[in-house]
Amino acid sequence: MAKGDPAKARIERATELFARLQNEGATGEDREAAAIWRREAAENEQAWQEVAALWAFLGEARHEPLLASMRARTQDNIASVPASAASRRWLPMALASCLIGLICAPVIWWSLHQKDDPGVKAAPAMARDGYMRQIYASDVGQRRIVSLSDGSTIELNSGSEVMVAFSSHRRDVRLVKGQALFSVSKDKSRPFVVDTGALKVIAVGTAFDVRRGQDGADITTMEGLVRVEPHVRSAALQPTLVPAGSKLSMLCDTLKVGKVDVRKETIWTRGLIVFDGRCLSDVAEEMNRYSQRKLTVSPSAANLTISGTFQASNALAFARTLQQQGLIEMDDTGREIRLSAQSPAVMTHALCRRKKI
Template sequence: MPSTQPSSPKQSASDQATAWFARLHADDVTAAEQEQFKSWYRESQQHAQAYDKMLLLWDRLEAPGKRVNARVEAEQPALAHRPVPGKQPYIRRLMAASALALVVLLSYQLPVHYQNWQSDYYTAPGKQLTVVLNDGSRLTLNTDTALAVNLSDSQRSIELLRGEAYFQVSPDKNRPFIVSNGIAKARAVGTAFSVKKTDEDMQVIVSEGTVEVSAGKTDAPTLVHINQQVDYQQGRVGPVIPTDILETLAWQRGQLIFKRQPLARVITEVNRYRSGQIMIINPKLKERVVSGVFDTADPNAVVDGVKTTLKVSSMNLSNQLVLLY
């Protein structure tokens, strides 16, 4: 691997710290990369705190890591104790990926707790919550969602910290209703729409009325009408496209509907409904196509469906962590 920084400035400090941690523990890490890491670590207090937090998480994983190793050896003793051409490197990669998966799992949980503390309302994985605000607007929070509410005399402001919510807005021309992910904004007066936040991106789906979506102060707002959606990605608002409300908002009926979607995207969505994570260890599986209708109350059924249709294997490292390979 070339000696270049494994993290990107577009990533959060936590994501960069995770990338550096994985690279520094690789067998082929170079002296140049170690120097680059030192520069990154000293670059800001945020970097240092993120990496120190990662070290603390790793310390806590020492015992689970030993259990992972013991289980792999117990389940595949012939591969663990006898050299088999072409198999040993795979087992080592699986064990390394297992340990890193545990790190990623815990590193995800820390910011979630912080967002919950910042929010006015939040939901745990697999749960939903309906809230009626003082102005009569109704908010339905989907799984693993957190948002903060600020109602003033001039506007009604919602900051979506993570997740997805559906908004049925009570009309008030004097107080526009604005939902933001911290960068992009969706503005409505009286309508119904959903907003989903993924990292720095945002998706808006309109089921009633019209919503203005904007980012920055210079670009003109994009109008999104009923049965349409728009995505804010990579710093810009994309084109407005038609959407099937029955499919895209199926979560309100307790369903997840996938039509020829890459497995990586399916697993990302399903993970929002679980208290833990399903992780794809074999990169070749990520682009395999999946179609189906799943019950949000039973997200683990997706693993059974994937194993049957795609002929893949899985390993449960705990009640929360499942590896696909």
């Protein structure tokens, strides 16, 4: 364990717990220990997500010469250990040591804690085989544009994070959380692939928006054509083409593609947010993505329908607008803004379907 460096210690602990779960002998106690540790602190969950993202990228980069060599040596070491030792706790610890080694290796140079740019979580590293990785993030209420080495750009929405990995034959991006708009530079020899965890979005030269949710993802194509491939395929989950002016939504293990107003779908890039007949409970949940000061909605006002265009990061102005229109009462505590019904006569009791993405 890294003494004196809590951030590094969290990464090492996350790596150890994560590696245990990759072992076929993982027990219920292992899973419970990981779940408890992740819930203990937001920093723990962040470290877990960073290790999981690296693990996923290592799978994508398995053919890179340096990684292939390191993996082969590790497998040889594991094979040389007596079965009696490997059958206990040695194998998960060996996997953890291997992963920590990869985190610190020159091929990736996982320097998470040396930040010149507050939105950059890892310094760039170029290995001798041309492999490069970088993590970029935006704070709540912040939007930022990232220029990549190939000429592509990524615009991050509020509270978003991406992990970028470029090699000599492909360009990989993992959307760890949130939403991002990708403007991809054309390079037929290196496909540009965005991984949301459940889906892969593959493009050569195009512009598209990806939003990751708890149970799925939304992909909107502004220019060109993208191919969406589910990680797990079924009769309802098959590779799908999404042309310009269309949006693909994945929710509850189904894919749906339809025409959309691209300007409205990407209006967040101008700091705005649009609602068209959405229930106030859903609207507050969406507004809270953009502001440190959260909106809370009483049950009496939850089903009030809201339509209009608002400043995404100004929750107070949004609440005052509703109050001025006589729709709600507002209580600003300084830490949160509480919304409640002003009068039952103005409430619209429409059915409210909760959207999670």
